[in-house]
Amino acid sequence: MSDSLSIELTAPNGKKYTQPTGLFIDNEWHPSSDSTKITSINPSTETEITSVHAASASDVDKAVAAARKAFKTTWRDTTSTERGELLYKLSTLVEEHKEVLATIETWDNGKPYTVARDEDLAEVAGTLRYYAGWADKVQGSVIDTGANKLAYTIREPVGVCGQIIPWNYPLGMAAWKLGPALACGNTVVLKPAEQTPLSILYFANLIKEAGFPPGVVNVVNGYGKVAGAALAQHPDVDKIAFTGSTATGKEIMKQASGTMKNITLETGGKSPLLVFEDADLDQAVKWSHVGIMSNMGQICTATSRILVQEGVYDKFVEAFKQQVKEVSVVGDPFDESTFQGPQVTKAQYDKVRSYIEAGKSEGAKLVLGDTAPKPHEDGGKGFFVSPTVFADVKSSMKIFREEVFGPFVVIATFKTEEEGLELANNTTYGLGSAVFTRDIARAHRVARRLEAGMVWINSSQDSDFRVPFGGVKQSGIGRELGEAGLRAYTNEKSVHVNLGTWL
Numbered sequence: 001m002s003d004s005l006s007i008e009l010t011a012p013n014g015k016k017y018t019q020p021t022g023l024f025i026d027n028e029w030h031p032s033s034d035s036t037k038i039t040s041i042n043p044s045t046e047t048e049i050t051s052v053h054a055a056s057a058s059d060v061d062k063a064v065a066a067a068r069k070a071f072k073t074t075w076r077d078t079t080s081t082e083r084g085e086l087l088y089k090l091s092t093l094v095e096e097h098k099e100v101l102a103t104i105e106t107w108d109n110g111k112p113y114t115v116a117r118d119e120d121l122a123e124v125a126g127t128l129r130y131y132a133g134w135a136d137k138v139q140g141s142v143i144d145t146g147a148n149k150l151a152y153t154i155r156e157p158v159g160v161c162g163q164i165i166p167w168n169y170p171l172g173m174a175a176w177k178l179g180p181a182l183a184c185g186n187t188v189v190l191k192p193a194e195q196t197p198l199s200i201l202y203f204a205n206l207i208k209e210a211g212f213p214p215g216v217v218n219v220v221n222g223y224g225k226v227a228g229a230a231l232a233q234h235p236d237v238d239k240i241a242f243t244g245s246t247a248t249g250k251e252i253m254k255q256a257s258g259t260m261k262n263i264t265l266e267t268g269g270k271s272p273l274l275v276f277e278d279a280d281l282d283q284a285v286k287w288s289h290v291g292i293m294s295n296m297g298q299i300c301t302a303t304s305r306i307l308v309q310e311g312v313y314d315k316f317v318e319a320f321k322q323q324v325k326e327v328s329v330v331g332d333p334f335d336e337s338t339f340q341g342p343q344v345t346k347a348q349y350d351k352v353r354s355y356i357e358a359g360k361s362e363g364a365k366l367v368l369g370d371t372a373p374k375p376h377e378d379g380g381k382g383f384f385v386s387p388t389v390f391a392d393v394k395s396s397m398k399i400f401r402e403e404v405f406g407p408f409v410v411i412a413t414f415k416t417e418e419e420g421l422e423l424a425n426n427t428t429y430g431l432g433s434a435v436f437t438r439d440i441a442r443a444h445r446v447a448r449r450l451e452a453g454m455v456w457i458n459s460s461q462d463s464d465f466r467v468p469f470g471g472v473k474q475s476g477i478g479r480e481l482g483e484a485g486l487r488a489y490t491n492e493k494s495v496h497v498n499l500g501t502w503l
Contacts, residue, residue, distance in 0.1 A: 070215030
């Protein structure tokens with residue numbers, strides 16, 4: 001790596017490391033063709049970390065060409081067992097470098113360091129290892145149609161895959177997409193979020209160190225409207241996988257439609273969490289807090305609408321308020337005691353603040369929030385927002401209907417199971433959902449009727465890389481994770497062999 005395409009940095013926690021700043025194409029670092037840069041900002045202090053090269057459309061062309069060449073040559077000749085071994089080696093390298101990776105993620109994104117290190121990086125390594133195990137088990141089948149024909153299917157890789165990664169879980173979402181794509185024999189051009197490119201650039205060096213051939217994985221930092229659009233529209237890209245907002249997902253669908261690309265979209269949500277009167281209230285309160293306040297509320301599946309049956313409504317609201325006060329410690333994300341760091345950007349900070357004003361103007365009851373969080377008390381900077389709780393929220397209100405993507409929750413009440421379901425399903429989204437009850441029959445009945453891709457019963461947000469993940473309605477198309485995640489990265493070919501039907 002040339003000096004101009006890397007920089008020696010010291011993170012706020014004292015960790016020193018070499019930060020790549022270029023475009024990773026064909027296992028080498030390259031500058032952008034037009035010298036455009038993206039500046040990464042530390043959301044805790046609003047100061048610049050460093051600048052990285054931003055890909056132009058011609059840079060995307062180079063990356064796609066490298067991926068296509070690798071797909072047709074070295075990667076095609078790599079056995080499925082060898083692919084699995086490379087993924088396993090990569091997962092091991094992630095574990096060896098987890099402290100540096102977590103440090104970069106916290107510095108660039110603002111999430112608590114302990115969460116990045118102990119939860120996010122464990123999931124990254126675990127996901128890669130899981131798909132390493134699948135690599136030599138993606139198989140077709142023989143179909144008996146009679147003695148005169150042998151019919152069988154082959155599961156083939158899709159080809160060159162464009163993968164567009166969000167800023168809320170940079171490494172986690174990259175692993176969700178890279179794992180199944182590589183296990184199935186595809187090559188990849190990956191675009192990190194323009195807000196948080198740094199950790200994935202460091203990760204790119206681990207891909208080379210693991211032994212992946214040149215061109216198999218390429219990383220192009222860039223602006224969504226330039227590099228993302230070029231990738232989505234590229235005639236030699238066979239598939240686009242995207243995680244991000246519903247609005248952007250719709251644009252990617254349009255852009256990908258020109259060549260009828262295979263697409264997987266995981267988009268927005270306004271997930272409901274129902275609390276019935278017979279629920280374990282203490283557990284409901286604790287899981288509800290995890291469900292919305294984790295990761296600064298910046299989770300697509302966040303259970304951001306809490307619907308509580310009227311008999312326990314007042315008790316729940318008071319207990320939830322106390323839980324937020326006690327657990328949601330806002331502060332320096334490198335401090336071990338911090339639960340909530342800053343929002344990722346000024347734009348996200350302003351968005352959350354605007355919804356606080358909307359909630360007040362619509363007449364919802366502000367239970368908590370709208371005060372300066374501790375980091376600001378001494379005149380400090382940073383995109384910190386106090387955890388915000390609105391109660392007595394009506395389904396017609398903007399804050400009930402629109403995704404906020406912050407530490408912001410609305411609480412409403414319902415009388416009957418039917419009314420609770422009607423409120424829960426009264427949304428254009430359908431990603432996650434949760435139900436709290438001790439009645440096992442009700443739990444399964446409600447789970448079936450919730451219009452969502454996922455239902456948690458007596459928990460929230462405890463997803464698992466072995467279990468399919470995805471939504472319905474305007475929350476996306478297709479599934480990631482688990483065995484289901486492999487289907488998005490293979491085409492099924494049918495072969496008919498004539499053994500005796502002669503003309």
